[in-house]
Amino acid sequence: MSAKSNTPRSKYVPRAASITIKDVAREAGVSVASVSRVMNGHDNVQAETRARIQAVIERMRYSPHLGARELITRRSRIIGVLLPDLHGEFFSELIRGIDTAARERKLHLLLSSAHGDAAEMVAAIQSMRGRVEGLLIMAPHLDASGISERLSEPVPMVFMNSRVEGGLPSVSIDSYSGARAMVRHLVSCGHRTIAHISGPADNFDSHERRRGYEDELAASLPGARALILPGDFGEASGHAAGCALAARSPRPDAVFAANDMMAIGALSAFGSQGLEVPRDIAIAGFDDIPLAAFVRPALTTARVHIAELGRLALRRVVAAIELALGQPLDEPGDLAPDCLTLQPEPVVRQSCGARLAGPLNEK
Amino acid sequence: MSAKSNTPRSKYVPRAASITIKDVAREAGVSVASVSRVMNGHDNVQAETRARIQAVIERMRYSPHLGARELITRRSRIIGVLLPDLHGEFFSELIRGIDTAARERKLHLLLSSAHGDAAEMVAAIQSMRGRVEGLLIMAPHLDASGISERLSEPVPMVFMNSRVEGGLPSVSIDSYSGARAMVRHLVSCGHRTIAHISGPADNFDSHERRRGYEDELAASLPGARALILPGDFGEASGHAAGCALAARSPRPDAVFAANDMMAIGALSAFGSQGLEVPRDIAIAGFDDIPLAAFVRPALTTARVHIAELGRLALRRVVAAIELALGQPLDEPGDLAPDCLTLQPEPVVRQSCGARLAGPLNEK
DNA sequence: CTCGCATGTGTAACCGTTTACATGTTGGTG
DNA sequence: CACCAACATGTAAACGGTTACACATGCGAG
Numbered sequence: 163m164s165a166k167s168n169t170p171r172s173k174y175v176p177r178a179a180s181i182t183i184k185d186v187a188r189e190a191g192v193s194v195a196s197v198s199r200v201m202n203g204h205d206n207v208q209a210e211t212r213a214r215i216q217a218v219i220e221r222m223r224y225s226p227h228l229g230a231r232e233l234i235t236r237r238s239r240i241i242g243v244l245l246p247d248l249h250g251e252f253f254s255e256l257i258r259g260i261d262t263a264a265r266e267r268k269l270h271l272l273l274s275s276a277h278g279d280a281a282e283m284v285a286a287i288q289s290m291r292g293r294v295e296g297l298l299i300m301a302p303h304l305d306a307s308g309i310s311e312r313l314s315e316p317v318p319m320v321f322m323n324s325r326v327e328g329g330l331p332s333v334s335i336d337s338y339s340g341a342r343a344m345v346r347h348l349v350s351c352g353h354r355t356i357a358h359i360s361g362p363a364d365n366f367d368s369h370e371r372r373r374g375y376e377d378e379l380a381a382s383l384p385g386a387r388a389l390i391l392p393g394d395f396g397e398a399s400g401h402a403a404g405c406a407l408a409a410r411s412p413r414p415d416a417v418f419a420a421n422d423m424m425a426i427g428a429l430s431a432f433g434s435q436g437l438e439v440p441r442d443i444a445i446a447g448f449d450d451i452p453l454a455a456f457v458r459p460a461l462t463t464a465r466v467h468i469a470e471l472g473r474l475a476l477r478r479v480v481a482a483i484e485l486a487l488g489q490p491l492d493e494p495g496d497l498a499p500d501c502l503t504l505q506p507e508p509v510v511r512q513s514c515g516a517r518l519a520g521p522l523n524e525k
Numbered sequence: 526m527s528a529k530s531n532t533p534r535s536k537y538v539p540r541a542a543s544i545t546i547k548d549v550a551r552e553a554g555v556s557v558a559s560v561s562r563v564m565n566g567h568d569n570v571q572a573e574t575r576a577r578i579q580a581v582i583e584r585m586r587y588s589p590h591l592g593a594r595e596l597i598t599r600r601s602r603i604i605g606v607l608l609p610d611l612h613g614e615f616f617s618e619l620i621r622g623i624d625t626a627a628r629e630r631k632l633h634l635l636l637s638s639a640h641g642d643a644a645e646m647v648a649a650i651q652s653m654r655g656r657v658e659g660l661l662i663m664a665p666h667l668d669a670s671g672i673s674e675r676l677s678e679p680v681p682m683v684f685m686n687s688r689v690e691g692g693l694p695s696v697s698i699d700s701y702s703g704a705r706a707m708v709r710h711l712v713s714c715g716h717r718t719i720a721h722i723s724g725p726a727d728n729f730d731s732h733e734r735r736r737g738y739e740d741e742l743a744a745s746l747p748g749a750r751a752l753i754l755p756g757d758f759g760e761a762s763g764h765a766a767g768c769a770l771a772a773r774s775p776r777p778d779a780v781f782a783a784n785d786m787m788a789i790g791a792l793s794a795f796g797s798q799g800l801e802v803p804r805d806i807a808i809a810g811f812d813d814i815p816l817a818a819f820v821r822p823a824l825t826t827a828r829v830h831i832a833e834l835g836r837l838a839l840r841r842v843v844a845a846i847e848l849a850l851g852q853p854l855d856e857p858g859d860l861a862p863d864c865l866t867l868q869p870e871p872v873v874r875q876s877c878g879a880r881l882a883g884p885l886n887e888k
Numbered sequence: 889c890t891c892g893c894a895t896g897t898g899t900a901a902c903c904g905t906t907t908a909c910a911t912g913t914t915g916g917t918g
Numbered sequence: 919c920a921c922c923a924a925c926a927t928g929t930a931a932a933c934g935g936t937t938a939c940a941c942a943t944g945c946g947a948g
Contacts, residue, residue, distance in 0.1 A: 195929080397819045
């Protein structure tokens with residue numbers, strides 16, 4: 163019979179082994195437990211021993227393997243973020259908001275973008291299982307309620323700007339009210355025929371803004387016909403729609419674009435068609451992206467705090483995690499309500515043709 | 526003495542235990558090994574057994590705990606992305622590019638933003654240890670070479686648009702050449718006094734563009750004085766600089782802004798000062814963000830494929846990982862060169878005052 | 889009829905941590 | 919002086935997977 167080898171099997175150390183807690187323990191002449199205690203700032207270790215271990219940790223530049231820690235503690239401090247294929251500043255602002263709030267809480271973000279149906283979303287979520295503690299999901303194109311049911315196990319999740327049912331936690335922008343307010347404003351400026359450039363057909367916000375346009379039109383200008391041109395939230399589609407509107411006869415007095423990008427595209431189209439805004443045609447957008455204030459004429463729009471949306475969503479998911487855990491993550495948590503709706507706030511600039519009295523309504 | 530309990534210690538199951546491979550194995554009446562084999566698509570399991578296990582997996586909706594798998598396989602399929610505090614479309618385009626390439630390879634992105642010095646960067650990287658297989662780093666404000674040295678263990682990493690030394694892998698935009706080309710173009714349009722709105726002082730790209738401006742000015746217009754106004758890559762700073770330039774006497778013929786955002790800000794300032802672009806003053810930007818084509822007059826700029834930068838950086842880090850591993854991650858890898866420089870390509874539109882013959886140089 | 893080999897399945901070691909519990913070692917107290 | 923608390927430290931189980939190796943079986947060849 164062969165003697166049992168007590169050297170570790172080499173097969174299990176295929177690559178350059180990194181420094182583990184065991185290496186530190188051996189080097190310092192203590193057990194792994196003590197090293198662990200020092201690493202986690204426990205106080206039940208003698209000052210002298212602690213110093214020795216500390217020194218070795220620094221000398222070897224040991225930093226713990228978070229994956230392993232996560233396995234036993236079941237805390238990863240990672241939030242999964244699932245977004246559709248987003249463009250432009252909306253995307254970056256949203257991420258910034260989420261990231262800001264995450265940084266404050268020392269949380270990490272695992273990003274995943276899926277531009278597909280519910281099945282793809284579920285797959286993406288599954289592929290995060292065992293890594294994330296909570297989920298932030300933006301599913302603007304479909305009914306988000308189905309997603310959570312299709313999951314094998316419940317993960318704390320918060321939806322952003324999605325159509326949710328059944329009281330799932332969510333943070334949204336009130337696109338409908340914002341659109342109504344904007345149309346109302348255009349009417350108050352004296353415009354009587356108001357066209358709409360809509361966003362993608364399968365998008366929730368897009369749908370809500372269009373609905374707001376239609377309802378307010380019917381309410382404010384009884385008898386007025388809705389005129390809707392399709393767009394896709396991109397500048398190019400706004401440009402195209404702008405060209406179409408400029409060529410139209412009779413030309414509408416004003417245009418309400420479903421977002422600023424398209425409004426800017428339309429503005430550019432009007433300019434190249436020789437129309438003067440707002441004298442010949444007025445326009446208003448939605449979102450108040452930073453550029454809206456810098457185009458000529460400056461764009462009237464509905465301000466949406468996108469970063470705030472992200473920030474609130476993250477705080478909400480933290481609250482959901484704490485709820486599931488039955489204990490605060492760190493400090494006493496900041497529990498937000500289950501369903502939150504942010505109100506867009508109209509920003510009146512030049513493009514709508516409002517007769518501004520006194521100082522401009524501008525930051 | 527007390528009998529040794531053989532029930533698992535309850536302390537270790539503090540929360541709703543999720544379905545593990547053991548549950549599946551028990552339910553299917555096999556060992557965990559067989560379940561694992563099925564999950565990983567190994568062929569050494571009988572068709573009948575496989576079907577039974579498969580059924581249980583689906584019924585219980587089992588999906589493996591990735592963190593645990595990662596521990597033993599040492600593969601997480603996660604790439605860490607470390608970015609500075611970025612704004613606007615540059616950020617979103619970059620992420621999109623990285624994400625696109627990551628999706629193709631079924632990799633995940635762990636996002637972290639740090640707007641600080643090297644120490645903070647190192648801390649952020651440490652906090653990813655044991656979770657990421659590679660790193661994508663953008664450190665525009667400092668010498669990135671120091672970072673890799675301060676790390677306890679080498680992780681495959683690729684820098685983006687950073688000042689690197691010592692042949693560290695990187696993907697960058699050739700801001701210097703781009704700036705020279707743009708200034709050269711302005712000169713060729715007949716402009717003789719050309720001002721520059723620069724980016725943040727501690728930014729690498731900003732520095733390179735400014736250097737390109739100065740060198741080309743000296744080369745093309747010997748004796749011309751450089752006129753540099755400070756900016757910060759934001760529209761507002763461009764607007765402020767634009768106001769200052771418009772009020773200046775004598776007014777420069779043309780302005781080269783270090784990025785499009787500032788150029789658009791300046792454009793807006795010129796408009797509100799009653800100047801007509803390009804007749805009274807010409808302007809050119811850098812980046813070619815989508816909006817550049819939609820402002821009036823359309824902005825002449827240097828096109829930078831930001832998404833491409835991200836895509837290439839990700840491919841490069843995959844190559845670096847494969848190199849470190851000594852084997853391809855999946856299929857034969859696409860090894861990119863160690864240091865890659867992307868050339869910006871001038872896009873001539875109206876704002877520079879070029880006498881465009883024939884069809885516009887526009888997509 | 890044995891032997892060898894292929895094939896399918898189970899057992900247990902291992903990844904790098906945390907932590908409950910056991911085991912010293914003190915020092916104070918009755 | 920025995921006893922016990924308090925404290926420091928070590929030991930080993932556990933987290934949820936993967937996989938090398940052992941083992942059992944069936945079958946064809948010598």
